Amino acid sequence: MEGETVAGVVRTLDRRYPGLAAYLVDDRGALRKHVNIFVGGELVVDRERLTDPTGSEEEVFILQALSGG
């Protein structure tokens, strides 16, 4: 997958599945409150601009929290 940062991965995903990015990030591009992204098993640090680097071999794992009643 193209993208040297998490933001790039999200952009690539959005091109492949139009509208997907709006589910993961808010109007400003910041990660939504209850969504977590792991790169190589580690939580991303920059939730605001998603500048965490992604290696070409690393797994990017997107986790949605489920909560509420």
Add this chain to the structure above:
Amino acid sequence: MQLLLSTRKGLIQLVPDGSGWRTLRVSFPGIPVSYAIRDPRDGRLWACLDHGHWGQKLHRSVDDGVTWQEVKVPTYPEGTEVKPGVPAVTRYVWVLQPGPADQPGRLYLGTEPGGLFRSDDGGDTWSLVTSLWNHPSRPTFWFGGGRDEAGVHSIVIDPRDSRKIQVGISCAGVFETCDEGATWNPKNKGLKASYLPDPNSEVGHDPHLLVACSSHPDVLWQQNHCGIFRSTDGASTWTDVGQPGGPAFFGFAIAADPLDPAVAWVVPAASDEQRVAPAGAMCVCRTCDGGATWQALRTGLPQQDAYDIVLRHALDLCGDYLVIGSTTGNVFVSSNRGDAWTGLGHHFPPVYAARFA
């Protein structure tokens, strides 16, 4: 006739079935739907979704809810701030209002944190009505009520002149444009904001819902946080028509008769501190004399151990039919203007909006 229930767990469409109603279909199961409405111009259904994790979404259907198409939800222009350092993002979609018949494709959308959006292409694209957003009162006299930031929840278009629009904002008050949104003026004279240092402030009011009598558009009603108010001069001045001591005083919803400017309905709640059915008994209050007197209508509604409240968009009127849906999952319909009510179900999810369609 059809009934759209926007609930915490999806959009429920009900249709008449013999002497009762049955569920036609459920769309968006499990997802909170803040508002849904049918556009009378083209029959499209619109649903505003409030995902817990994925943000606000907007969907439309051209086949009565069999299939839905997601439409990009409006976003605030880059750099727009609620206040210095706080970016404006679409936090909640309060209401979608189809435009008038002479403006096909025109739609309005009311949001938190206080932005009114407009579309002229049937919802494909949206733009913020910056003239209202940039009103000089917003930074200092608009604030959250119930939710964190101010919300545009009522959009009333004058049937005589599509350029004239009144919006209800909580908390800010009523604002009016007579030039299709180029300029806006507050219309809150006569309202009382008892929670403010100056109860007669020009802005800072909490009109829980603003409605108009469509055949007499200069007659407007609002169920306000601080009572029930009526205007007979196009919102230029407001008169307190609530019952001191209740039950017709505090509440969220109000419906105006489209033909008789003296008739309206409200669903009272006990005080702004409690927000439950007054004395554990649900009632709908109706006035037939412009708010001078109110009659409590209780037949068919629970009269003990009731904690129901009916939110601002969860009362609607269609001919002689009325519907109310409560946060306790009770839905009642009246076929005789509120004289008697029949329960459609008591195990619905919390109801955010109920609309005949």
